[in-house]
Every structure is written in C-alpha cells, then in structure tokens.
Amino acid sequence: MSVKSTAVGGSPAKSRAASRGRSKNRSGDGPEFVQLLTPEGERVEHSEYAVDLTPQELRGLYRDMVLTRRFDGEAVTLQRQGELGLWASLLGQEAAQIGSGRATRHDDYVFPTYREHGVAWTRDVDPLNLLGMFRGVNNGGWDPNENNFHLYTIVIGSQTLHATGYAMGVAKDGADSAVLAYFGDGASSQGDVAEAFTFAAVYNAPVVFFCQNNQWAISEPTERQSRVPIYQRAAGYGFPGVRVDGNDVLAVLAVTRAALDHARSGQGPMLVEAFTYRMGAHTTTDDPTRYRSDEEREEWAGKDPIARLKAYLDREGLADEAFYAEVGAESDALAKRVREGVRGMPDPEPMAIFEHAYADGHALVDEERARFAEYQASFEDTTAGTGR
Amino acid sequence: MDRTTRTMPIAKALNESLRKALDDDPKVLVMGEDVGKLGGVFRITDGLQKDFGESRVIDTPLAESGIIGTAIGLALRGYRPVTEIQFDGFVFPAYDQIVTQLAKMHARALGKIKLPVVIRIPYGGGIGAVEHHSESPEALFAHVAGLKIVSPSNANDAYWMLQQAIQCDDPVIFFEPKRRYWDKGEVDVAAVPGDLHKAVVARPGTDLTLAAYGPMVKVCLEAAAVAAEEGRSLEVVDLRSLSPIDFDTVQASVERTGRLVVVHEAPVFYGAGGEIAARITERSFYHLEAPVLRVGGFHAPYPPARLEEEYLPGLDRVLDAVDRALAF
Ligand SMILES: Cc1ncc(C[n+]2csc(CCOP(=O)(O)OP(=O)(O)O)c2C)c(N)n1
Numbered sequence: 001m002s003v004k005s006t007a008v009g010g011s012p013a014k015s016r017a018a019s020r021g022r023s024k025n026r027s028g029d030g031p032e033f034v035q036l037l038t039p040e041g042e043r044v045e046h047s048e049y050a051v052d053l054t055p056q057e058l059r060g061l062y063r064d065m066v067l068t069r070r071f072d073g074e075a076v077t078l079q080r081q082g083e084l085g086l087w088a089s090l091l092g093q094e095a096a097q098i099g100s101g102r103a104t105r106h107d108d109y110v111f112p113t114y115r116e117h118g119v120a121w122t123r124d125v126d127p128l129n130l131l132g133m134f135r136g137v138n139n140g141g142w143d144p145n146e147n148n149f150h151l152y153t154i155v156i157g158s159q160t161l162h163a164t165g166y167a168m169g170v171a172k173d174g175a176d177s178a179v180l181a182y183f184g185d186g187a188s189s190q191g192d193v194a195e196a197f198t199f200a201a202v203y204n205a206p207v208v209f210f211c212q213n214n215q216w217a218i219s220e221p222t223e224r225q226s227r228v229p230i231y232q233r234a235a236g237y238g239f240p241g242v243r244v245d246g247n248d249v250l251a252v253l254a255v256t257r258a259a260l261d262h263a264r265s266g267q268g269p270m271l272v273e274a275f276t277y278r279m280g281a282h283t284t285t286d287d288p289t290r291y292r293s294d295e296e297r298e299e300w301a302g303k304d305p306i307a308r309l310k311a312y313l314d315r316e317g318l319a320d321e322a323f324y325a326e327v328g329a330e331s332d333a334l335a336k337r338v339r340e341g342v343r344g345m346p347d348p349e350p351m352a353i354f355e356h357a358y359a360d361g362h363a364l365v366d367e368e369r370a371r372f373a374e375y376q377a378s379f380e381d382t383t384a385g386t387g388r
Numbered sequence: 389m390d391r392t393t394r395t396m397p398i399a400k401a402l403n404e405s406l407r408k409a410l411d412d413d414p415k416v417l418v419m420g421e422d423v424g425k426l427g428g429v430f431r432i433t434d435g436l437q438k439d440f441g442e443s444r445v446i447d448t449p450l451a452e453s454g455i456i457g458t459a460i461g462l463a464l465r466g467y468r469p470v471t472e473i474q475f476d477g478f479v480f481p482a483y484d485q486i487v488t489q490l491a492k493m494h495a496r497a498l499g500k501i502k503l504p505v506v507i508r509i510p511y512g513g514g515i516g517a518v519e520h521h522s523e524s525p526e527a528l529f530a531h532v533a534g535l536k537i538v539s540p541s542n543a544n545d546a547y548w549m550l551q552q553a554i555q556c557d558d559p560v561i562f563f564e565p566k567r568r569y570w571d572k573g574e575v576d577v578a579a580v581p582g583d584l585h586k587a588v589v590a591r592p593g594t595d596l597t598l599a600a601y602g603p604m605v606k607v608c609l610e611a612a613a614v615a616a617e618e619g620r621s622l623e624v625v626d627l628r629s630l631s632p633i634d635f636d637t638v639q640a641s642v643e644r645t646g647r648l649v650v651v652h653e654a655p656v657f658y659g660a661g662g663e664i665a666a667r668i669t670e671r672s673f674y675h676l677e678a679p680v681l682r683v684g685g686f687h688a689p690y691p692p693a694r695l696e697e698e699y700l701p702g703l704d705r706v707l708d709a710v711d712r713a714l715a716f
C-alpha cells in the first residue's frame with residue numbers, strides 16, 4: 001500500500017488550532033486519526049489503511065494481547081513481592097505493541113525502549129529474558145540477533161539513532177527488510193530523536209519510527225513536549241507521519257504494515273504515532289496520583305484495547321467460549337512459568353562483574369579480576385578459619 | 389538543641405535549601421524533568437512548584453542538552469538556574485553543553501559574563517536500581533576546567549553547600565549521594581557555613597587517614613568505628629569538594645597519620661583517588677609510611693543490582709586496604 005502525502009499534516013487552519021489549544025493534541029481524533037475498530041468494537045473502514053484478517057488471525061491478536069497483559073500483571077506482582085527490583089508496565093498499550101510487532105517480518109529488526117514487552121512477545125523473545133534486567137541479574141540479557149530484537153534501552157531516545165544506523169546498513173546491503181524503532185512521547189524531545197529523523201531522512205533509511213504517545217512522560221503530559229501532534233513532526237523532516245488509534249490493534253497493524261512496506265520499498269522513513277494511554281504507573285516506583293486524575297484514566301479505560309477486540313469477535317461470532325477458556329488456561333500457565341522462572345533465576349557470580357567488559361580483553365580488567373578473585377578467596381579462608 | 393537546629397533527612401535538607409534560595413532571590417529558578425507536580429523522582433523539589441509557581445519551578449521537556457543549554461541562556465540573562473538531572477546516567481546528553489559551553493564561556497568572554505548554573509545530580513549506587521541509575525561520573529566533570537564539583541555527605545552540608553553553590557558565580561555540579569537521601573542529621577539553618585570547598589575532619593585519628601566524599605563518608609566512619617574496636621585509630625576526612633580539592637586539609641591529616649587510603653564508588657582508574665594520591669605524594673613524600681592506596685569501582689560497567697554489593701566499596705574492602713596500608 002502506498003502512503004499518500006496527505007497523511008503528513010492537517011490543514012493550516014487545523015495546525016493553528018492545534019498550537020493554540022491543548023484539546024486537539026489530547027483528543028486524538030480528527031481525519032488523520034486512523035481507526036478500524038471503534039471503542040465499542042465496531043468495524044469501520046479507512047480510506048487509506050485496511051486489513052483483511054482471517055478469524056484465526058483475529059483470535060491470534062486477542063490471544064497475544066491477553067497473554068501480554070497477564071505476563072505484565074504477573075511482573076508487577078513479582079515486583080511487589082520483591083522478586084524484581086522494578087517493572088515498567090505496558091498496561092493499556094497492548095494494541096499498540098501487538099499490532100505493530102505483528103506487522104514486522106521475521107527479517108525486520110526492532111529497537112525497543114524498556115516497555116516493549118508486547119513487542120518482545122511478537123518477536124518470540126522468551127518473557128523470562130525480559131525480567132533479568134528488572135530483577136537485577138543482568139543489564140540486558142538476551143542475544144539481540146536471535147530474534148532481531150535489540151536490547152531494551154533505558155537512556156531516552158538513544159535507540160532511534162541505532163535503528164537509523166541499522167537501517168542505513170540494511171539499505172547498503174540491498175536487503176528489503178525494514179527497521180522498527182520504538183520511542184515515547186517524552187523521548188520526542190530528545191536531541192537524539194531529532195538527529196535520528198534527520199539521518200533517516202537524508203539517507204532515505206528504511207526505518208519506521210513508532211512513537212507510543214501514552215500521554216505521559218512520568219509526570220509530564222505530552223503538551224510539555226510538543227505544541228503540535230507528534231506525527232506532524234515528520235513533515236518538517238520530509239517524510240510522512242500518521243497518527244493511529246493506539247488502542248485499536250487492527251489499525252495499528254494496518255498502519256505499521258503500510259509504514260514498513262513503505263520503508264522496504266525504498267521510499268524511506270515514516271513516523272507512526274500510536275495514540276494510547278499508560279494505564280499504570282510509570283514504573284513500580286511511581287505514584288501517578290500526584291500528577292493525574294482518576295477521571296482521565298477512567299475515560300481511557302473505556303477504550304481498552306482487549307475489550308474492544310473481544311467485543312468485535314463476539315459481535316461477529318468469531319470466537320466461542322472454548323476459545324476464551326483456552327486463552328485463560330494458557331495465560332494461567334504463562335503466569336506460573338514466569339513466577340517459577342523468576343524465583344529460580346540465580347544471582348550472578350561476583351566474578352561476572354568483569355565479564356564482557358571488552359571483546360578483545362584488557363590488561364587492567366585482567367589485573368583487577370585476578371586481584372578481586374584473590375580478595376574473595378582470602379575472605380573465604382577467613383570465614384573457614386575463624387568462623388566469622 | 390536550639391531553635392535553629394532541626395533533624396531531617398538529606399532529601400529534606402535539600403528541599404529546604406532550594407526553598408530558601410527561591411525565597412531569597414527572585415532570580416533563582418529550579419528546572420528539570422518532573423520537578424513540578426511530582427516534586428522530582430526523589431521528591432527533592434516537593435511542593436516548590438505549588439509555592440513558587442510554574443515560572444520559577446519549571447518542568448522541562450525530556451531533553452538534558454536542552455535543560456543545560458537553556459540554563460546557560462537564562463544565566464546570561466541574569467537568572468540563577470538550579471537544574472536537576474534525574475539520574476547520574478542521564479547527564480550525558482548534556483555533556484556537550486556542560487563541557488564545551490558552560491565550562492568555558494566565562495573565560496572566552498574574558499570574565500565579562502558569569503554562569504551561575506547549578507547542576508544537581510543524584511549519583512552513586514546502592515539502591516538496587518537498573519542500569520544508568522547508579523553511576524559515579526564525577527571524574528568525567530572534574531577533569532574539565534571551569535566547573536566546580538562538590539558533594540555533601542550529610543544533611544547540614546546538603547543544606548548549606550547547596551545554598552553556597554547557588555550563590556557561586558561559577559557553574560557548580562552538585563553531586564547528591566542518592567542512597568543517603570533518607571539518612572537523617574542535624575541541620576543548623578543559622579550557623580554561618582565555612583568555605584564550600586573546604587574539607588573537614590569528620591573523625592579524628594592517629595594511625596591512618598581515610599579520605600572520602602558523598603556516600604562513602606558513612607562507610608569510612610563505620611570502618612573507623614570497627615577499626616577502633618581493634619585498637620586502630622583512623623582519621624576520616626570528608627573532602628566535600630572535588631574541584632577544587634582542599635589538599636591542605638588532606639596533607640595536614642596525612643602528615644599526622646603517615647598513611648592515606650582514598651575511597652570512592654567511582655572507578656579507581658583515572659579517578660579522584662589517583663589525583664589525590666599523586667598530589668599528596670608530592671607534598672608529603674617524607675611523611676608517608678606507605679603508598680597511598682585507593683578503594684573504588686572496577687574498570688567494568690556498573691554491574692546489575694544483584695552484584696552491586698560486591699562491586700561497591702564496603703566495610704570489608706575499606707578495612708582490607710587499611711590492613712594493607714598498615715602492613716607497610
Ligand atoms: C536521557 C534520559 N533522561 C531521563 C530519563 C529518566 N526517564 C526514564 S523514563 C522517562 C520518561 C519517558 O517518557 P516517554 O518517552 O513518554 O516514555 P514512557 O515512559 O511514557 O513509555 C524519564 C524522564 C532517562 N531514562 N533517560
């Protein structure tokens with residue numbers, strides 16, 4: 001599907017309205033807002049973006065979202081129980097993540113932030129791998145090349161440049177895969193993100209910038225980051241931007257597929273803004289009652305991505321009780337596996353501090369490692385000797 | 389206890405200090421990510437926006453280069469911005485502004501302009517955080533001429549050193565020992581403070597000097613207490629300032645004790661300990677009974693939380709160095 005340039009921006013009158021008031025930026029609707037499934041679960045058509053999924057594929061998306069939410073909820077619980085040091089919940093963003101993740105091809109490459117647990121799921125990353133960093137047993141912990149899913153990046157915005165560079169490499173290799181770079185509304189303010197847009201544009205890199213505008217960057221609302229809707233930033237760099245209903249898994253899938261195809265076919269980068277909401281706290285250490293209202297959260301609860309797809313499945317008779325029971329059982333099993341897996345995750349050996357500091361070795365690291373080993377051993381001797 | 393002295397945690401002392409600075413001088417601004425309604429992720433700016441308004445306590449966009457770059461501009465216009473970097477690991481987008489602009493502008497203008505910008509950075513480990521939230525990058529800044537670097541270790545210093553940093557006409561990087569935020573101490577809001585850059589003897593002793601700053605002062609005081617039980621008298625010097633460093637106080641201490649161990653969380657390689665060891669060796673060579681030893685981080689990335697207890701200098705590592713120094 002080709003993306004028409006009209007997807008880039010609104011009319012001048014609309015832009016003025018956007019820069020004057022907050023309402024437009026926050027409401028998320030308007031002609032550019034791509035939606036294929038209403039919050040009530042009614043299927044609607046869009047002039048540029050379409051999906052045609054089999055009932056099985058639709059049920060698959062539902063299953064993905066339910067399992068992702070269950071995994072995420074389990075991680076929150078494990079943090080409360082002290083099994084994890086921290087957790088960044090994706091609650092509310094399941095459609096944005098599953099829809100975009102399922103739009104990727106096996107050979108595409110994904111660069112996540114720290115919240116992309118749903119995208120990781122679609123890339124077949126073992127959920128247990130995601131927990132190591134939050135438990136504090138590693139600083140990343142998986143082989144990015146195994147699933148073409150890069151490590152989580154905590155420093156805001158950095159990965160958009162890595163994604164752009166990776167995409168430049170893809171183009172140099174003449175491959176027809178694409179790169180998907182995730183970032184947040186807050187991240188859109190970072191210089192790195194602006195530079196990523198510039199590089200991607202001038203090199204026509206096959207990268208899709210996928211912004212999950214979940215309305216908040218910790219305590220700061222999106223208006224603190226931008227006076228225009230974020231997708232409109234793309235216009236200034238010379239590539240298309242589009243806003244999609246981030247709680248509509250079908251629309252996200254359609255738009256991301258189109259954007260990846262656009263990149264793949266040599267037309268360069270694209271920006272997708274998935275308009276969604278962070279239903280939970282920023283992380284388990286955050287207290288959102290200090291800065292946002294319950295009403296806002298309630299309003300977004302009415303747009304829940306999973307309930308929406310379920311309403312559609314039910315309305316069309318595409319799923320029966322047996323299916324839901326099966327998904328329920330599967331998510332119980334997943335939760336159990338995650339619980340047991342985390343509790344059984346061993347602490348790293350102290351000597352792991354020195355591992356992988358360099359690929360080619362380093363004399364000082366070797367020296368410090370040897371001394372530390374000696375020091376540790378002397379301590380053990382003392383313990384054995386004196387019973388200290 | 390007189391009325392001007394109150395017991396409070398370091399976090400509260402910093403909060404009160406900012407409040408006083410905002411009260412005293414209308415040109416003082418507080419700016420950073422989430423410093424408004426949230427009061428900062430550590431609540432250091434708690435309640436300040438409510439009391440001083442959004443134009444003085446400013447939630448910035450999520451962009452550290454922007455925070456420091458605009459703070460420079462505000463300072464050029466006569467303001468005294470007190471910026472907050474959310475965590476140590478997130479200062480680097482601003483490193484360019486700090487190193488190439490903030491540090492050098494006064495000199496380039498032949499002294500005609502002043503850059504009274506304060507950069508508050510919670511730093512160091514020990515809170516079980518994920519990566520980039522536990523680092524000690526002070527040496528990367530201390531290496532740059534034009535910046536002043538300080539780090540309080542207790543509540544009274546937190547209160548007063550921040551006042552003094554804000555009043556300073558040079559850029560000051562104010563490293564806050566985040567794992568000590570909740571440690572309580574007495575703050576005397578009336579006592580006239582000493583020099584911002586002066587080191588103090590936090591515990592007198594005769595056998596060996598432990599020099600530390602920020603979060604490691606507590607570890608050294610504990611080490612001195614344990615050593616005392618074993619009949620060893622350790623002196624603890626709280627450096628307080630890393631640029632400049634009060635070498636005179638360290639020298640005087642070392643010339644009394646004859647031995648020096650420098651302790652910091654930051655990696656030893658190219659760290660403050662190396663600088664202090666070299667200077668003190670030059671100044672006090674004939675007083676030294678042992679080489680100056682250093683205890684600090686390794687030349688490896690800060691490890692995941694479940695290894696930080698091994699990584700961070702603790703009582704045992706400090707006492708091990710003390711043993712080695714005393715064995716000479
Ligand atoms: C360079 C940098 N500065 C600050 C932080 C601290 N921080 C972590 S998440 C966050 C907010 C991010 O907001 P957004 O980009 O909207 O992503 P979201 O968390 O909403 O998914 C901040 C300020 C950081 N991780 N990196």
Ligand SMILES: [Mg+2]
Pocket residue numbers: 184185186212213214215216217218
């Ligand atoms: Mg956000």
